[in-house]
Amino acid sequence: MDAIDNLKAGFMEFRTSEFLKKSDIWDNLIENGQDPKIAVVACSDSRVDPGIMMNTDAGEIFVIRNVANLVPPHDEAGGYHGTSAALEFAVQHLKVEHIIVLGHAFCGGIHSLFGPRKTGVEGHFFIPPWMSIAEPAHRRVTATMPDAPEAEQVRACEKGAILVSLENLMSFSCIRRKVQDRTLSLHGWYVDMSKGTLSCYNPDSNQFELVS
Numbered sequence: 001m002d003a004i005d006n007l008k009a010g011f012m013e014f015r016t017s018e019f020l021k022k023s024d025i026w027d028n029l030i031e032n033g034q035d036p037k038i039a040v041v042a043c044s045d046s047r048v049d050p051g052i053m054m055n056t057d058a059g060e061i062f063v064i065r066n067v068a069n070l071v072p073p074h075d076e077a078g079g080y081h082g083t084s085a086a087l088e089f090a091v092q093h094l095k096v097e098h099i100i101v102l103g104h105a106f107c108g109g110i111h112s113l114f115g116p117r118k119t120g121v122e123g124h125f126f127i128p129p130w131m132s133i134a135e136p137a138h139r140r141v142t143a144t145m146p147d148a149p150e151a152e153q154v155r156a157c158e159k160g161a162i163l164v165s166l167e168n169l170m171s172f173s174c175i176r177r178k179v180q181d182r183t184l185s186l187h188g189w190y191v192d193m194s195k196g197t198l199s200c201y202n203p204d205s206n207q208f209e210l211v212s
Ligand SMILES: [Zn+2]
Pocket: 043, 044, 045, 067, 068, 069, 104, 106, 107, 108, 109, 110
C-alpha cells in the first residue's frame, strides 16, 4: 500500500473506530459548532502532532501549526498573516481561555538559525524571513552560552523561541486585554520526543519544569 492509500485506509479505520463509536460527540460538534477552550500553536513537524501527543478528542483543541511554532508580532501592514488570523479567530470568535505555544526538541526551523543564512534564493524565499521572528532567542543563546556545544545551544534556542512567541502574543491588543482581565492564560510548553517528556514554562522560576 502506498503512502496515499495508507491515509485513505486510515480514514476508513477512523470512521469505524472513532467516528461511528463516538457519534454523540460528532453530532454535538456539528449541531452546536466547535467550542474549544484551548488554542495550541505547534510546529508543522510531522513528529509532534498535538492531538496525538495530548490524546485529545475532536473539538478539544484549536490547533495552529507553522514552521517552528512561532507567533509573529502584531503587524497591521498588509500581508497574508495566517497565524495572526488564526489567533484572532481563536481569541475573538471562539473565545478560547488558554493559548499554549508548544515547542519541541530537534526543531528543523530553529536549527536553521544556526546555519548559513541564504535568503531570496530558490528554496529559501519564505523560511529565513519567517524564522527571523525567533532571532532574539538566537541572539540571547549565542551571547549567553557561546562555548556550549551546538546541540545544547539549539535546545536552549527552541525554548527561548517559545518565550519570544509568548511576548509576541502580548503585542496583540485583543490578547493583552484578555490576559489582563484574566479571561485568557498563556502557556509555554516544550516536548522532547527523544525522551518522551513534556516541560512547562514557569514564569516564577523562569524555567521549563518537567511534568511527571
Ligand atoms: Zn519544529
